[in-house]
Amino acid sequence: MQKQEMPEACETCALNNQSRLKKLGVNVENTDFVIALAGNPNTGKSTVFNALTGLRQHTGNWAGKTVTRAEGAFQYNDKRFKLIDLPGTYSLLSTSEDEEVARNFILFGRPDVTVIVADASRLERNLNLILQVLEITDKAVLCLNLMDEAKRHGIEIDDRTLAKDLGIPVVPTSARSQKGTAELIKVIYQVASNEIKCKPHRIQNLKKDAKEAINNLTARINQLYPGLPNSRWVAMRLLDGDQRVLDGLKDGSLLS
Amino acid sequence: MEEDKKFDQLFEYASNLRWKVGDDFHDQLTEGIYSDASSITKRVVHDDQSHKTYHFDRMLDKILTSKKYGFLIMGLVLAIVLWITIEGANVPSGLLDSLLLGTIYPALKNLSLSLGIPWWLDGFLLDGVYMAVAWVIAVMLPPMAIFFPMFTLLEDFGYLPRVAFNLDGLFKRAGAHGKQALTMSMGWGCNAAGVVATRIIDSPRERLIAIITNNFSLCNGRWPTQILIATIFIGAVVPESFSRITSMVAVISIAFLGIFFTFFTSWLLSRTMLKGEVSTFSLELPPYRPPKFWKTLYTSLIDRTIIVLWRAIVFAAPAGAVIWLISNIDIGSLSIASHTINFLDDFGILIGLNGVILLAYVVAIPANEIVIPTILMLTVSHFGVAGFGSGDGVMFELDSYMDTSRVLEAGGWTLLTAINLMLFSLLHNPCSTTIYTIYQETKSWKWTSVASILPIIFGLIVCFLVAQVWRLI
Numbered sequence: 001m002q003k004q005e006m007p008e009a010c011e012t013c014a015l016n017n018q019s020r021l022k023k024l025g026v027n028v029e030n031t032d033f034v035i036a037l038a039g040n041p042n043t044g045k046s047t048v049f050n051a052l053t054g055l056r057q058h059t060g061n062w063a064g065k066t067v068t069r070a071e072g073a074f075q076y077n078d079k080r081f082k083l084i085d086l087p088g089t090y091s092l093l094s095t096s097e098d099e100e101v102a103r104n105f106i107l108f109g110r111p112d113v114t115v116i117v118a119d120a121s122r123l124e125r126n127l128n129l130i131l132q133v134l135e136i137t138d139k140a141v142l143c144l145n146l147m148d149e150a151k152r153h154g155i156e157i158d159d160r161t162l163a164k165d166l167g168i169p170v171v172p173t174s175a176r177s178q179k180g181t182a183e184l185i186k187v188i189y190q191v192a193s194n195e196i197k198c199k200p201h202r203i204q205n206l207k208k209d210a211k212e213a214i215n216n217l218t219a220r221i222n223q224l225y226p227g228l229p230n231s232r233w234v235a236m237r238l239l240d241g242d243q244r245v246l247d248g249l250k251d252g253s254l255l256s
Numbered sequence: 257m258e259e260d261k262k263f264d265q266l267f268e269y270a271s272n273l274r275w276k277v278g279d280d281f282h283d284q285l286t287e288g289i290y291s292d293a294s295s296i297t298k299r300v301v302h303d304d305q306s307h308k309t310y311h312f313d314r315m316l317d318k319i320l321t322s323k324k325y326g327f328l329i330m331g332l333v334l335a336i337v338l339w340i341t342i343e344g345a346n347v348p349s350g351l352l353d354s355l356l357l358g359t360i361y362p363a364l365k366n367l368s369l370s371l372g373i374p375w376w377l378d379g380f381l382l383d384g385v386y387m388a389v390a391w392v393i394a395v396m397l398p399p400m401a402i403f404f405p406m407f408t409l410l411e412d413f414g415y416l417p418r419v420a421f422n423l424d425g426l427f428k429r430a431g432a433h434g435k436q437a438l439t440m441s442m443g444w445g446c447n448a449a450g451v452v453a454t455r456i457i458d459s460p461r462e463r464l465i466a467i468i469t470n471n472f473s474l475c476n477g478r479w480p481t482q483i484l485i486a487t488i489f490i491g492a493v494v495p496e497s498f499s500r501i502t503s504m505v506a507v508i509s510i511a512f513l514g515i516f517f518t519f520f521t522s523w524l525l526s527r528t529m530l531k532g533e534v535s536t537f538s539l540e541l542p543p544y545r546p547p548k549f550w551k552t553l554y555t556s557l558i559d560r561t562i563i564v565l566w567r568a569i570v571f572a573a574p575a576g577a578v579i580w581l582i583s584n585i586d587i588g589s590l591s592i593a594s595h596t597i598n599f600l601d602d603f604g605i606l607i608g609l610n611g612v613i614l615l616a617y618v619v620a621i622p623a624n625e626i627v628i629p630t631i632l633m634l635t636v637s638h639f640g641v642a643g644f645g646s647g648d649g650v651m652f653e654l655d656s657y658m659d660t661s662r663v664l665e666a667g668g669w670t671l672l673t674a675i676n677l678m679l680f681s682l683l684h685n686p687c688s689t690t691i692y693t694i695y696q697e698t699k700s701w702k703w704t705s706v707a708s709i710l711p712i713i714f715g716l717i718v719c720f721l722v723a724q725v726w727r728l729i
Binding site (some may be wrong): 124205 | 259260262263265266267269270273274276277278279281282284285286287288289290292294295296297299300301302303304313458542543545548
């Protein structure tokens with residue numbers, strides 16, 4: 001007898017997807033993939049974290065937010081994912097403690113996927129961080145959260161064009177009412193297992209000199225320090241005169 | 257060697273490139289990011305600016321953060337929250353009181369009587385430990401269970417960031433962080449929770465300032481004391497038709513004095529022990545969001561109320577034991593409590609208080625809620641006031657203001673004692689729950705000591721000065 005194929009619709013059906021998801025709470029042992037959760041404050045990052053892990057981490061930044069990073073886990077399609085909730089930041093370029101924790105984890109924690117949570121109704125402001133994250137990582141997913149709110153404000157977003165521009169998958173969600181989280185999990189899985197290849201956007205609007213300098217320096221770094229991840233980011237930091245990156249290269253702590 | 261050479265090569269190459277690019281690379285990069293962001297946004301976002309919620313949010317922001325109404329609305333919101341907390345807590349507090357102290361306590365006493373348990377063990381466990389724990393639960397749980405959810409609802413709705421925005425300038429001038437406005441208001445509910453809330457402040461210097469000054473926010477445990485004493489003593493000096501309003505003004509003045517001390521101490525610390533620049537932070541005003549009511553209720557009960565209550569119970573139990581023991585162990589013909597009261601009395605009187613009050617503040621350190629019951633008990637047993645209370649070492653409270661006032665007057669209280677008690681209630685060491693929390697958050701004995709001792713120094717100075725001036729006139 002011929003094996004019956006599952007109808008198309010079930011593949012994309014959220015319920016089907018959910019049945020393959022197992023929320024593992026704080027049980028973060030033996031995970032296959034590490035997922036970092038980055039984003040601006042007030043974008044519902046913790047809500048997304050809770051929706052994926054089944055944990056009840058306090059949401060809200062104003063009265064008692066967790067400064068230390070939170071960890072949780074979930075299982076999907078027999079793969080176990082560890083999820084790290086990074087502190088909410090507006091940028092990765094400055095020296096505040098929060099930004100350093102987030103930046104260092106994305107750079108040196110080598111997450112398999114970085115999920116950037118953004119507020120759909122404030123996309124332009126959020127893009128500042130999104131573009132910075134895309135500079136330092138190759139595998140990322142944009143979770144376009146608070147879609148319900150954006151709709152309430154009369155804002156529409158062409159998420160397909162956005163995905164094309166950014167070179168990473170974009171998943172619209174309303175995590176507070178669990179909308180879109182099933183799709184998000186699927187996409188995270190696909191990026192982690194290389195089913196989806198990312199080609200992240202790099203900053204375009206630079207002067208010719210600066211562009212050339214970045215490219216030449218990146219090439220030189222790759223030549224001198226083969227295997228150094230994020231060489232383009234290191235090049236930009238060196239051009240910016242970042243003393244700590246210099247020190248990191250000199251004493252080798254950046255290389256390990 | 258090899259590595260050093262490689263590094264030098266790269267360094268030289270990078271330095272040359274930096275000459276070419278110019279020293280404004282950082283700005284070029286930032287500009288590049290912004291112009292990329294704006295060109296992407298133009299392509300993908302279709303914004304209908306005529307939508308009405310968009311304008312509603314902005315209108316609300318204009319009012320809530322306006323120079324004219326901002327402070328007025330903050331005061332009003334705070335007053336409403338505190339009023340609901342204090343008034344609303346009366347009913348459940350009464351129920352818990354009649355359950356824990358009116359029903360279970362006599363039942364336990366009868367049980368221990370029928371089992372023939374010796375009087376000292378019965379007194380130690382039931383009159384001491386059980387009484388203090390039951391008291392703390394009855395008076396502490398309801399206000400916290402009301403205050404914290406309301407506070408969290410305001411946070412979820414988006415009002416609290418606007419408060420920080422309004423007060424940012426004032427705090428900055430005092431050398432502190434704008435977000436201290438929020439930890440300060442949290443302190444009006446509970447100082448321990450306020451200290452935990454300082455985690456929202458990134459800079460360690462400004463966070464320490466917020467932690468040390470949080471005790472100047474009059475907490476839930478102290479509002480009832482203020483109201484009771486103001487009603488009995490301050491309301492009584494004016495004609496009866498004004499007494500309610502006068503005592504209210506007195507309590508509010510104490511709360512404002514607390515705010516003054518918050519700013520003053522922040523200013524003092526940032527110029528002495530905690531010198532440094534005010535860190536700048538970007539304060540984004542999040543959109544207004546309808547709060548999730550039941551979820552908020554659940555998380556604020558679990559995250560804040562229960563944890564704080566548990567800590568308070570842990571500290572109340574031994575304190576109850578101590579209170580009972582010092583009233584029941586005699587040295588010579590007097591109890592330890594009486595010896596201590598006699599010893600403290602001269603100093604107490606000098607600063608416009610008395611020995612009973614000072615001893616009460618020492619032994620009732622676990623919770624401000626049990627200060628008044630302890631004062632009443634110590635007064636009755638020390639001065640032998642007949643007809644009140646139920647024995648040495650058994651805390652009690654009286655239902656009528658008249659009776660309370662009679663007991664306190666028998667203990668030698670005057671209007672000065674009342675005013676200074678109100679001041680001292682604001683300006684003394686934090687309760688042991690808060691002290692423990694400060695240590696947990698700072699992990700430093702030094703700063704825990706500073707936070708505990710500084711307020712009491714202020715309190716002694718202020719009470720002394722008031723007493724001297726009072727006696728001159």
